[in-house]
Amino acid sequence: MRALVGVLGLVLGILVGACLVLANPLAWIRGLPPLSAEIAPAKAYRWEEYRGIEAGAAALLGVGRQDRELALMDPALRHLGIGIVVLPAGEGAPAALAVKMSATAEENSLWRAQLGRDDYWNIFWPGEGSVFASSYSNYWAVMRDGLFSALRGRDQGSVATAYPVSAPSPVGNTAGVAGASGRYAGFTGEIREVLYPAAPDAKRADPDWAIAIKANPPPVVTR
Amino acid sequence: MKRLFVITFLAGLFVVALTTTFWPLPTHVRYRSLITVLPDGGRQEDFIIRWPEDRIRLPSEDPTSLPATASIGVAVLEDSAGRRTSAELFRLRDTDDNVIGVASRLAGTGGAIADPGRSASNWLLVIPSRGALFLAQTDVLDTTVRGEITAAGAVAVAPAQTAAFWADRQRLRVTATAPATTGAATTGKVLRGTSEFAGLEGSFTETWDLDEVNADGSTRGRIQLTTFTAAGT
Numbered sequence: 519m520r521a522l523v524g525v526l527g528l529v530l531g532i533l534v535g536a537c538l539v540l541a542n543p544l545a546w547i548r549g550l551p552p553l554s555a556e557i558a559p560a561k562a563y564r565w566e567e568y569r570g571i572e573a574g575a576a577a578l579l580g581v582g583r584q585d586r587e588l589a590l591m592d593p594a595l596r597h598l599g600i601g602i603v604v605l606p607a608g609e610g611a612p613a614a615l616a617v618k619m620s621a622t623a624e625e626n627s628l629w630r631a632q633l634g635r636d637d638y639w640n641i642f643w644p645g646e647g648s649v650f651a652s653s654y655s656n657y658w659a660v661m662r663d664g665l666f667s668a669l670r671g672r673d674q675g676s677v678a679t680a681y682p683v684s685a686p687s688p689v690g691n692t693a694g695v696a697g698a699s700g701r702y703a704g705f706t707g708e709i710r711e712v713l714y715p716a717a718p719d720a721k722r723a724d725p726d727w728a729i730a731i732k733a734n735p736p737p738v739v740t741r
Numbered sequence: 742m743k744r745l746f747v748i749t750f751l752a753g754l755f756v757v758a759l760t761t762t763f764w765p766l767p768t769h770v771r772y773r774s775l776i777t778v779l780p781d782g783g784r785q786e787d788f789i790i791r792w793p794e795d796r797i798r799l800p801s802e803d804p805t806s807l808p809a810t811a812s813i814g815v816a817v818l819e820d821s822a823g824r825r826t827s828a829e830l831f832r833l834r835d836t837d838d839n840v841i842g843v844a845s846r847l848a849g850t851g852g853a854i855a856d857p858g859r860s861a862s863n864w865l866l867v868i869p870s871r872g873a874l875f876l877a878q879t880d881v882l883d884t885t886v887r888g889e890i891t892a893a894g895a896v897a898v899a900p901a902q903t904a905a906f907w908a909d910r911q912r913l914r915v916t917a918t919a920p921a922t923t924g925a926a927t928t929g930k931v932l933r934g935t936s937e938f939a940g941l942e943g944s945f946t947e948t949w950d951l952d953e954v955n956a957d958g959s960t961r962g963r964i965q966l967t968t969f970t971a972a973g974t
Contacts, residue, residue, distance in 0.1 A: 520745060527746040531753015539761050567799045567816075569830075580767040588800060592832065592840040593770040598869050600797060600843050602816045602828050615818040615826045617845035621869040624768050628761040636935070638873045640845055640865040645824030645852025648863050650875040652935050689936060696933045698877040699861040700853040 540665060542631035545658040550684045553710050558732035559609040560712065565618060565727055568601025573713070573725065575661035578622060578633045597622035605641065605729070616641040623654060625688040631658045632688055637711065640698075641731075647700020649733060651709040654687035660713060677715055684710045695733045707733030771870035772839045783943060783971035788866060789834040790844060790964040792902060797830040797843065808891055809957035815897035817888040824851030827886035829899065831964075833866055842868035844966075848885045859917070860885050864947070864966060872936025874968065876945050879917040879928040901962060904954045915947040931970050943970035 565573075570590045576582035577597070590598060599620045607613040620635040634656040642648040660681050667676040687693050697705030714726040777785040797814040798804060804813050814830040826849040833842040848862035855861045860883045864876040886899045900906045901913075916929040931943040945968040953961040 520742070523742055523746050524749045527749030528753045528756075531750040532756055533753070534750075535754040535757025539757060567801060569797055569800065578767070580765060590797070590832075590843075594772065594839070594841050594869060595832070595843060597767045597769055598843065598867070600830055600845070600867075602799065602830065604816070604818065612820060613818065615816060615828050615847065617828050617830065617847060617865060619843060619845070619865065619867045619873075621769065621867060622767045624870070626766045628764055628766070636873075638865055638867050638935075640847050640863050640875075642826045642828070642847040642849050642863065644818055644820045644826040644849055645822065645854060647853055648847060648849065648861075648877075650863065650865060650932065652873060696875055698863050698875065698932060699849070703877075 539628060540662045542629075542658075545631035545656070545662065548631070548656065548685050549682055550686060550710060552682060553708060553730045553732045555730075558708075558710075558730040560710075560728040560730040561605045561608070562726060562728045563603050563605055564724065565601055565603060566724060567603075568599050568618075570595065570599035570601075571597060571620075571622070572599070573620070573635070573657065575633065575657065575664060578626065578635070578657060578661070599635075612643055612646065614641050614643045620655075623688065627688075630688070632656060633658045633661055634683075634685065634688075636687070639709070639729075643700075643702075645700075647702035648698040649695050649702050649705060649731070650698055651695045651731065653684050653693045653709045653711065655683040655711055655713075656685035657681075657683060657713075660715065664715075674718060679714065681713045681715070682710065683713050695731055697733060697736075702733065704736035705733040706736070707731060769870035772835060772837070772841050774871070775835050775837060779969070783969055786968050786970070787836050788844070788966040788968070789836060789838070790831045790966075791834070792831075792899070792962055792964065793959070795832040795834070795840075797832060799830075806893055807896055808893055809955065809959040810898055810903050811891075811893075811896035812886060812899040812902055813897075815886050815899065817886055817897055819888070822851065824854075825849065825885045825887075827897070829886060833868065842866060842871075848880065850883055850885055855879060855883075858883055862915075862947075864945075866966070872934060872938045874934045874938050874941075875932040876966070876968070877930050877932055878915075878945070878947065879919075880915050881913070881917045882915075884915060901949050901951075901964075902960055904958045904960055907951045907954060907960060911951050913949045915949060916945070931968055934970075938970075940972050941970040942973035943968065945969065
C-alpha cells in the first residue's frame with residue numbers, strides 16, 4: 519500500500535509539474551500581433567519540397583528519428599530544414615518562387631516556453647523583384663496542444679485550427695523584411711507566419727502554412 | 742501515508758523541474774570561423790560551393806533518372822511574358838572544405854529586375870550556428886536555370902553545368918561591376934545579416950571556376966562567394 523501511494527504521488531507530481539510547465543503563460547503573451555489582411559494578405563503555401571528536419575515538437579526537442587530520405591546528414595546541418603516554395607498569385611501580386619530555411623533556435627528554453635526555429639526567406643517575383651525575410655517561430659503552443667490532445671485520446675478539441683507561430687526573437691531584433699532587387703529594393707517591413715495543423719484523418723501529415731509580408735518603400739530623402 | 746504522498750508528489754514536481762532545466766535541447770555543430778581581418782578595416786570571409794555534389798536534392802527527385810547535364814535541387818518559374826526566376830539549393834563550405842551551412846541562389850530576369858540578357862540574383866547563406874547573410878547583385882549575364890523538356894521529362898539545366906558554357910573560359914566573375922540600368926538593383930551588396938552577422942554591411946563577389954569537363958557534356962566546378970563586411974552605421 520505504501521509503495522502504491524508513493525508511486526501515485528510521484529506520477530501525480532510529474533503530471534501536475536508537466537502541466538504547469540506546458541501551461542506557461544509566457545506562451546500566450548509572447549506572440550506578435552497579426553498584420554492587417556488588407557495591407558498584407560496571407561498567402562497559403564505547402565512546404566512539401568523540403569529536406570532536413572520537420573516542424574514537429576520531436577525535432578525541436580531533439581528526440582525521435584529523422585526520415586533518412588529527408589535528413590541532411592552533414593553534422594552542421596542536423597537541425598535545419600531547407601526547401602523550395604511556390605507562393606500563389608492573388609491580390610494583385612503574381613506567383614512567386616521562394617526558398618525557406620529553418621534552423622532550430624539555440625536559445626530555446628523550456629522554462630521560458632520557447633521552442634522555436636529561426637526562419638529565413640528569399641522570395642522572388644518574376645520580373646518584379648525580390649525580398650529577404652527573417653523571423654522567429656515559436657512552436658510551444660503547437661507542442662502543448664498536441665500533447666494535451668494525445669493525452670485525451672487524439673481529441674481534436676484541444677488543437678487549434680491555426681497557430682500564429684511568429685514571435686519576437688529571444689536574441690533581439692533580427693526579424694524583418696529587407697528588399698533586395700527590382701521594385702522592392704530598399705523596402706523594409708515585417709513578416710508573419712501561420713501554421714495550420716493537419717487533420718488527424720488527413721492523408722499527409724505535413725501542416726499547411728500561410729505567410730503575410732508587409733513591406734514599405736524606403737523613405738524619400740530631400741536634398 | 743498522507744506524508745508519503747506529499748513527499749513523493751513534491752519529488753515528482755522536482756523531477757519535472759530537473760528535466761525542464763537539463764533537457765539536452767539541440768545545438769548546432771560549429772566550425773571555427775575562417776575570417777581574414779583586412780588592413781583597412783572590416784573582414785573578409787570566403788564561402789565555397791562545389792557543383793554538382795553540393796546541390797541539395799529535393800525529395801521528389803531521382804538523380805539516376807536524369808541526364809548528366811541536369812541540375813537537382815532546382816525550381817524554375819516563368820511567367821507568360823518570358824520573365825524567368827530560378828531557385829537553387831546548395832550546401833555551403835568554408836575554405837577548409839567543411840560543410841558549415843546551406844545556401845540558396847535565386848535569380849530572375851526581365852521587367853524591373855535586370856537589363857535584357859542579364860539577371861539579378863540573391864544569395865541566402867544560412868550557417869545554423871552563426872546566423873544568416875543576405876546578398877544581392879546584378880549578374881554579368883543571364884544566370885537563371887532553364888527548364889528543358891528532354892526524353893527523361895522536364896529537367897532543369899544550370900548554365901555552368903554544361904560544357905558549352907565554358908567553351909571560351911575557365912573562370913567567370915558573375916557579379917557585375919556596375920548596377921543594372923533597369924530597376925534599382927545594386928551589385929555585389931551584403932544587405933543584412935542576423936545573429937552573429939547582425940549589423941554587418943558590405944560587398945561581395947561571386948566567381949565560378951571550372952574544374953573539369955566530363956565526357957558526357959556535364960561539368961564540375963566551384964562557386965566562390967567572397968564577402969567583405971564591416972559594422973554598419
